[in-house]
Amino acid sequence: MIQITDAHKVVKVEDGTITSPKGFVAGGLHCGLRRSKKDYGLLMSVQPASVAAVYTQSHFQAPPLKVTQESIASSQKIQALAVNSAIANACTGKEGLVNAYKMRSLIAERYVVPEDYVAVASTGVIGQQLEMDKIEHGSMNVQPSKEGDHDFQKAILTTDTCEKSACYQLEVDGKTVTIAGAAKGSGMIHPNMATMLGFITTDAKIESEHLQYALSQSIDKSFNQITVDGETSTNDMVLTMANGTIDHQDLTPQHSQWEAFQKTLQLVCEDLAKQIAKDGEGATKLIEVNVTGALSDEDARAVAKKVVGSNLVKTAVYGVDANWGRIVGAIGHSDAQVNAENCDIYIESQLVFSNGTPCSFSEDQAIADMSKETVMIHIELHEGTGSGTAWGCDLTYDYVKINASYRT
Amino acid sequence: MIQITDAHKVVKVEDGTITSPKGFVAGGLHCGLRRSKKDYGLLMSVQPASVAAVYTQSHFQAPPLKVTQESIASSQKIQALAVNSAIANACTGKEGLVNAYKMRSLIAERYVVPEDYVAVASTGVIGQQLEMDKIEHGSMNVQPSKEGDHDFQKAILTTDTCEKSACYQLEVDGKTVTIAGAAKGSGMIHPNMATMLGFITTDAKIESEHLQYALSQSIDKSFNQITVDGETSTNDMVLTMANGTIDHQDLTPQHSQWEAFQKTLQLVCEDLAKQIAKDGEGATKLIEVNVTGALSDEDARAVAKKVVGSNLVKTAVYGVDANWGRIVGAIGHSDAQVNAENCDIYIESQLVFSNGTPCSFSEDQAIADMSKETVMIHIELHEGTGSGTAWGCDLTYDYVKINASYRT
Structure with missing residues (x-):
């Protein structure tokens, strides 16, 4: 049981998956784009579902994102989502767009649903046609x-x-609502295998407009706070479907359990985001940076992301080195309001930097702390009450190997 | 001879150094901060020199920077610059500031010059007292x-x-003016050995105010356009001294040779900046990214810096991989105005991406081009007339080794 608001607890469903929420089915097979691994998946709801989505901020949006956006804009509902791996259908021009439409219409015909009830997503190599x-x-x-x-x-x-999945349950109007998700990462993993995809299902009853609001709030504190190597892909997408199978009162921001629902959705996003960060290219450890005492939550998230994204911090964590100087460097480099004389840095529970100068601390303890699977860095800025977290991974020889040895 | 404006040529002095401009002397020795290498240097002008400087944008400015800024604000002239390596005197609190003042007064007393004619700089480990x-x-x-x-x-x-130095000469009012510089890099090289320092000397006659203007213009297109790993140090500083030993008319923006002077200063900065990028941690190659056809020069510089700073582009260059997909990814990630359908990407002279889709190109030629010591990437955005360049280096196993194996 996890206390998410004063009045609410949620339960993590350990073996929950994308089909745990009522009224969702899914499947996957090897269609031949990859040598032998599964490369085509379909997720469906028993009835048209409310939908919300966020897309890559890249200037280069791949055709499947355009088609999905068009579907959602037209119908505000989605019943099916088709995904392929191996080929991203990005940088593929007009032919790529035609193919993304075709991928959509194939499912619409097969399951006799309107085309604009179908979303599509692709991930894999850029510049090849499907x-x-x-x-x-x-x-x-x-x-x-x-x-x-x-x-x-x-x-x-x-x-x-x-595989990356997460599932949580909460009570809404006395009934059990399930929110689950599946994702793939891990940043710009293998060369052009670029994409971060997240798909979330819930049997909650909620209009698309409110679902979008809840998702956008959750994304800022989860998927947008992870970094593997600071890159953004052409195909990034997080899509949420809510099919209303559970018969509670419509969730709106006025509903007494709205906050609990939003925070549970955020938990699912955060859980998936951390799994992606941990499975970063060549990564051996998850790094979590918590920032408190910032002037605003935005400032806190910016500092956290700057620190977790620093190549020097990432290599220090790989090298099990309590190198507070690099953390100081990264904090100083951020756009947030920061005062060097005021900030405290902790590695796990040890204070390593305070009042603008280093503290004496146990190197042995630091080595033990930094040898864990998850390394926690806490920064208190003493500027206000803003807080935020970011997640990343260490930078290793394998990162260079994975990314330098492709095609050669 | 290099044509820098329609009417002017400059000469690169191949073996020129920081003391090539008239009226400058310098020295260095081992004072004991390092095991055996030289670690203390002094640069002096025969007479008080006009001065201009730019400093790190980090929120954590080290004490020597504060003392130097105070000297310059007080006197607008500098006659001596004392530098030590090994210890950065950063994150050292009040004691650090006292030590930086002491480092300044020692030189002032020894050479009987006012304290505010002395600048100081330090580079090395953070958090240790001098x-x-x-x-x-x-x-x-x-x-x-x-x-x-x-x-x-x-x-x-x-x-x-x-060592990193550069020296160029131009004619002002028919007389030879020399501009030279020395620098150290290379980004956040060895763990806390953070700093980028640049010192430039010239025998030109120019007021501090105008020298600052010329330097600031030059910095934006040189030192600010290099990146080794995206980090900013607590001690970065570029300082320029102009001692007016050559008797030409005062250089002001109204002087007919102003543009030639500014561009020559920029050449010195650019030359030093490229040497720093090339000597980046573990680097084997210099990467130069030229962007043309941007909406503005700022946009062009932003795109160039985003591409040259991308870990994925850097590893691709190390792996001799003409991976245009990663270049596309980095361009798409920038804040500049970019249209995916319009941009062309060249690796050396080969067009690899155009009109939103990949082009067919010779892989053999690409491998040959990318095996050179300097790898050139050219991006034409077709949005306007803005242009800009950035320099960086490849990301190698040695980068990880250097940064992960320290202290352990």
């Missing part, structure tokens, strides 16, 4: 079911080393 | 001379693998 005969094969042969959850969750991966 | 007996030993024993140029240029280095 092989449409294989996409068609996938569309025709995928069999979504409650038990197809892991097949779907595997089909969306590229060079990820593991 | 050992003042050694600084005093350096101050008393350093012997600046015309021939002490290389001793000075060596004394300011930390983990740099080579």
Whole structure:
């Protein structure tokens, strides 16, 4: 049980998946884009679902993102989501757009749903056209079911080393609502295998407009706060479907359990985001940076992200080196309001820097703390009450190996 | 001879150093902060010189920067500059500030110049106090001379693998004016050996106010356009002294040779900046990114810096991989106005991406081009007439090694 607001607790469902919320089915198969791994997935709701999505901030948005945005703008509902891995369908010009439309219409025809009830997503190599005969094969042969959850969750991966899913439950009007998600990362992993994708399902009853509001709030504190190498892809997308299968009062910001719902959605996003960061290219450790005492939450998140994104901090964590000087460097480099004389830095529970000067601390303890799977850095700025967190991973020889040895 | 404006040419003086301009002397010695390498340097002008400087944008400015800023604000002239390596005197609190003042007064007393004619700079480990007996030993024993140029240029280095200097000459009112500089880098090289320092001398006659204007213009297109790992140090400083030894008309923006002077100063800055980028931590190659057709010069510089700073582009260059997808990713990630359908990307002379899609190109030629010591990437945005350049280096196993293996 996790206390999320004064009045509410949520339960983490340890083996929950994308099909745990009522009325969702999924499937995945090998359609032939990859050598042998699953590369085509389909997620469906038993009825049209409210939908919310956020997309990459890159100037280069891939065709599938354009088609999905068009579907959502037109219908405000989504019933099916088709995803392929291996080929990103990015930087593919007009032909790429035609192919993304075709990928959508194949599912619309097969399941007799309006085209604008279908979303599409792709991830993989940039600059190659989709092989449409294989996409068609996938569309025709995928069999979504409650038990197809892991097949779907595997089909969306590229060079990820593991499936990523999260599931939480809360009570709304005395009824159990489930929110679950699946994701793939991990930053700009393998060269052009760029994308971060997140798909979230819930059986809650909520209009798209309010779902979008809840999602946007959650994203700022989760997916937008992770960094593997500071890169943004052409295909990043997080899409949420709420099919209203559970019969509670419509969730709006006026509902007494609105905050609990939003925070649970945020928990799902945060859980997935941390799994992505931890599975970063060549990563051996998750780094979590908590900033408190900032002038605003935005400032706190900016400082946290600057520190967790610093190549020097990342290599120090890899080297199990309590190198507070690099943390100071990264804080100083941020746009937030910071006063050198006032800030405290902790590595796990040890104060290593305070009042503008280093503190004496146990190097042995620091080595033990930094040898853990998750390394916690806490920064207190003493400027206000803003707080925020960011997650990342260490920078290792394997990062260079993965990214330098491709194609050569 | 380099044509810098329609009417002017400048000459690069191949073996020129910081003491090539008339009326400057320098020296360096081992004062004991490092094991055996030179660690204390002094640069002097025969007469008080006009001065201009720019400092790190970090929120954490080290004490020597504060003292130097105070000297310049008080006198608008500088006659001596004392520098130590090994210890940055950063994050050292009140004691650090007292020590920086002491480092200044030692030189003022020894050479009988006003304290506010003396600037100080430090580079090295953060969080340690200067050992003042050694600084005093350096101050008393350093012997600046015309021939002490290389001793000075060596004394300011930390983990740099080579001295960095540049020297150019131009004609002003028919007389030869020399501008020279020395620098140390290379980004946040060895862990806390953070700093980028640049010192420029010239025998030109120019008021501090105008020199500051010329320097600030030059910095934006040189030192501010290099990146090794995106980090900013607590001690970064570029300081320029102009002692007016050559008897031409005062240089002001109204002087007919103003533009030639400013561009020559910029050449010196650019030359030093490129040497720093090339000597980046573990680097094997210099990367130069030229952006044309941007909406503004600022946009062009922003795109260039985003591309040259991308870990994925840097590892691709290390891996000799013509991976235009990563360049696209970095361009898309910038804040500049960019249209995916319009931009062209060249690696050396080969067009690899155009009209939003990849071009066919010779992989063999690309491998040959990317195996050179300097790899050129050219991006045409087709948005306007803005242009800009940035320099960086590849990301290698040695970068991780240097930064992860310290202290452990």
